[in-house]
Amino acid sequence: MTSSYQPMGSRWYHNIPVISSLQWLRQHHQHHTNTGHSTRQQPHEPIRPNEGISHDYQVRQRQQEQIATSDLVTRQTMIWDTPLPLDSGQQLAPVTLAYETYGRLNEQRDNAILLLHAFSGDAHAAGYHHPSDRKPGWWDEMVGPGRPFDTNRYFLICSNVIGSCCGSTGPSSTNPATGKPYGAQFPVITIADMVRAQVRLIDKLGINQLMAVAGGSMGGFQALEWATAYPERVRGAILLATTAQSSPQTVAWNAIGRRAIMSDPRWRQGDYYDHEPPADGQAIARMVGHLTYVSSLSIDAKFGRLFHQHEGPQFTLEPEFEVERYLEYKGTSFNKRFDPNSYLYLTRAMDYWDLPARYGSLDAAFSRSQARFLVLSFSSDWLYPPSESQRIVDALCRVNRPVEYAELPSNAGHDAFLVNHHVQSPFIEQFLNSLTVKELTLGA
């Protein structure tokens, strides 16, 4: 049940009650549909302090369960030999982009929604790849029949980004010039470069205008890029826990992560693919990152000052608080699914994200847009705080663009958009509903 983004909030824990396998199956697969998704009923219980760790281990130790065939989805790829021009002046070729789709494109081809993932996410937003998968895609509770991104009504596309290690061209891909992985020879990319590749995908899918683009965090960067650089192709933009300009503090956190990876002797200037990867460096980077994704409140609620297996201190330098052990687990487990070089390139792309600098001002950027906007921020998100969403909203209002905004109450920190579905869902559902009424959309 763990989202691939490793959320730490309510969903992550309280959906795994201590029940028998049979009960679990019944609860999770009782409503199969013919759209490739179940309507799993997952109760939202209040978080109980310190139940996190034990459930975490339960998840890991739980016997693999059979996933219904109707829940299976497949990762797809598109490949282009035509070089992709990059902001740096370099070109990238060939370019592979991984994506998944859910639901069906209608005849008018006007019900497509592009889902854009955050830093460590991937194209696998919903469903299961294999019957033996331990968990579904990272936004599974948001995508499916009857869910906010309703696969009975909309055609969902979730696109990966270039620079990633999850099926698209990135530093671990083969450099055609050498026949070896790019490593640190991969060109430095930007959010605009990522979207430039996605435009090719949307073209290829035969979609002229997206009903909506939607994303949180770095996914929000891409959604903003879509709405301003390709205004005529976006009817609605859903921006969650995001910003129009990476703050110096987020640049600094990213710099620490990069420093940790590049200081690991096993990084070898990025050329480690034939050796052990810089796992310590990336674990440290992820530990830092993870702490910035959650709030002090959520850590208090989940771990408090509990010691692992003891009542008090054991007078050791080794991890002995539950919160330490949890963070350690988060750091090391991340190495199983993420390439340290992608960590470097994607964080750098985020650092460069600066929409006002691109067009002279945020007002100028949004003057280009033709979309309606839904902006949601979360009260305890200190990485992309509500004030940064408010800046987006203020600029949209100044240039008279339609926007709805809510600061949602949440203790989950930045990860809220990945875990506090019940809070954000009504806003997203309503916004998408309104987009289907074409008369309401405005031109520039």
Add this chain to the structure above:
Amino acid sequence: MTSSYQPMGSRWYHNIPVISSLQWLRQHHQHHTNTGHSTRQQPHEPIRPNEGISHDYQVRQRQQEQIATSDLVTRQTMIWDTPLPLDSGQQLAPVTLAYETYGRLNEQRDNAILLLHAFSGDAHAAGYHHPSDRKPGWWDEMVGPGRPFDTNRYFLICSNVIGSCCGSTGPSSTNPATGKPYGAQFPVITIADMVRAQVRLIDKLGINQLMAVAGGSMGGFQALEWATAYPERVRGAILLATTAQSSPQTVAWNAIGRRAIMSDPRWRQGDYYDHEPPADGQAIARMVGHLTYVSSLSIDAKFGRLFHQHEGPQFTLEPEFEVERYLEYKGTSFNKRFDPNSYLYLTRAMDYWDLPARYGSLDAAFSRSQARFLVLSFSSDWLYPPSESQRIVDALCRVNRPVEYAELPSNAGHDAFLVNHHVQSPFIEQFLNSLTVKELTLGA
């Protein structure tokens, strides 16, 4: 002028205007006194965005200036062969404690104030050690004639802590059992252990009751320990930017720092004193720490999104934003003065800090105290936020102990107590004044 705690706020930069050496001398040494301190007039100019970096480099590159003899202070040490009992059940012997004093103990021996430093501080609170010193002690603007801790009136003692690498017994000290540095064989210590050693120092100085104990951050932990474990020996307690219980989030930040150091192959299980130290690990730990000491606001104001020597991105993975380069500098320069093993031991002592757990509740802890309290928090401190000071104040009120509290406006984050002197000084001056009127002090 950089405090040894590496503050990032106003003091650190704007006290180094671009002036000639002669002007500098005149400004900084015009009012010599006979107490070993000058009354340097340092104007408090508003911070200008992005002036930080250039001033930083000015400091480093400035020609060393002559320090007046009257400004010189000496680090002293006391050594005990009697084993010091530790909370872990172990004993430490011999024990050396480094300290400095400023001003004079009066005949009644009732004007002594014990200054307690933060995590990476030392006994050198004020003045200069050598004529060639580039900067004075870490709280120089707070300690001296006419300053809040007025050396014309009070006898100031600044004590180092055991576990430190700044003159007191710590992991880099010789283990008498082996004749080699302790390294990771040093016993794990607590705040109570640190204070237990300080009690010996105060005994030896012939001081029965301290007029006050004062400290910020980990210095506040020690002040709280003094006021509750040795209630009859403390008349007043000044607690700045501190907490009665290390939050799970601060434990987590510390865990990341330790992970970085212990993952550095040069750490060698703590036994690196004959080799290169784990400098990369400690640099990363310090970068993380430093970011937690400052606020997003102060980073914005000082660095914004400025690139170093360029107008825009150079499309490189290397540090190119000013904030990245600054953080890098903070990390690497820290290695010149701090022992990575001390980083491990002192952060662990901070993790264990839990006054309510010790006595059953915070109310029970403060029921023991006989001191008057001054509690100051800073609005932008998110590491030890005002809410944690408020918890101390609430408990003191519940058990009817005299306390004054202010949440002071500051953009400097946790470091405010080291840099926003003008904000905290009036409260401290007034509080110390009131302590000299003995009738006002209350018994338990």
